[in-house]
Amino acid sequence: MLETNARATPAHTARSTNIRMWGLDSPKMTIDAAHLVVGAEGTVQIPLPAYVIEHEQGLVLFDTGMDPRVCEDPALVYGDRPETSMISGTPEQRIDRQLAKLGYRPEDVTHVVLSHTHADHSGGLYLFPQAKFYAGPGELQWAAGPGPATAHLFNPGDFSDEVMDFTWTTVQAPVFDLFGDGAIQIHHTPGHTPGELSALVRLPSQNVILTGDTVHLREAVEWDEVDPSDWDYGEARASITKLKELRDAENARLWIAHDPRDWEDFGGALRELS
Template sequence: MTVSTALRMWALDAPTMDLDAGDLVVGAEGTITFPLPAFLIEHDRGLILFDTSFSPLLNDDPRAYFGDLAETLNIVTNPEQRIDRQLGKLGFRTEDVTHVVLSHTHADHAGGLYLFPQAKFFVGPGEFDWAANPSAMQAHLMRPDDLAPTRDFDWTTIRTAQHDLLGDGSIQILHTPGHTPGELSCMVNLPSQSIVLTGDTVHLREGLDREVPDPHDWDPETGRESIRALKRLRDDEGARIWIAHDPQDWSEFGGPLVAQE
């Protein structure tokens, strides 16, 4: 089969948050300000979102959404970063989105799901069961009110290591568990390059280089194996890895709303 490609991809502008790097990668040091984005992929057969960032409620009023935690985490955002307005800046409407791939159920990835009831949704195995009873260390990242409106959406659970989203090789959903049981990554084949979107399989470039997981992962050793799987994709298939929360990667790929083709 001849592998087709998507047309282009954008990282959508997003809030930022401050956190101790050691809370993202075992052994990392210092405070880091990192983005919390979603990604939009244009294909001639549809418009695909990988994650949806936070709920627009946070963009409008972080404190109303998160309470004191908004200040503790130094969440910086504004209403123009709402995912619906980000789509509008690229000439699309929420109704144009045909597929949504959810890396996992944390609020900074799942907050905008409810905006796309017409889409087909994809989630990893065991993710919703885990989300209903997260660990104490991850509970503050869960927002049940974000997920509740999506219960009757058109959900498909990915039960294989790799799933060809459109059947043409252009977008491959990868099951990369560890951070959560259903954690998904996504390899996007574009005309000039292939890019792997990591979700939270790995949080910072240091974690990729040292093959070190998040200290709060559901299963750290499984997470380590998933990081190694991403590195094999890079080495064997020449794919570029985009670590969504890493500010260096954000700069390397050109920042928000810069088309990757």
């Protein structure tokens, strides 16, 4: 079920009602850095994570990582495709088991914000049928008919009829306030895909921007450089600028999901931020 919501963020900023946030442990992928940022060199092992935000009005997931079966054996999802040899993980890194480490069950999740529809972000959607789901403008349509150049980034099984029957809301406003209190603001940052979303999370002690795949590595921010697989290079560069302006205006820290250096700076997986 697809709904449209154009509610913008309020002009004022209320006190944060987020209690705390965690980045979940996840399987990793070994990949050439040049596939993530034009001009980057070397090989990098990137996390494929999700984030949990505990708010007074609900439990929020930002992304759902890869299909949990890759934590058991990537071949269960990718067969003899190259991804099978690129992904490494353990059963404990399944998103449902990561939630359990925090004392939660999948059914406790009330809201899921999907940064975009690539397989390393949408693989666990099916675990949360009770939640409200949010995607950017045009994103679900984009996933339904990707071109040949990017089809390998999607897993059609992530968007089964069952998943598409969940309660989906399209975020139409450039900035959408999830709970109306300024604590979680969803920003449309297109470029990697048409509906790419980022999130400004205001915690009691700090502000954090979850970048989704608006950028993949720090070099993208430093060089204003795109991912070779981006949908629109001009939009991607404009969104990088938007991220940096938001970071500076909010005195926020960027958390680039796929950059292992950011995970070190934030204290690693399951480190509580409040």
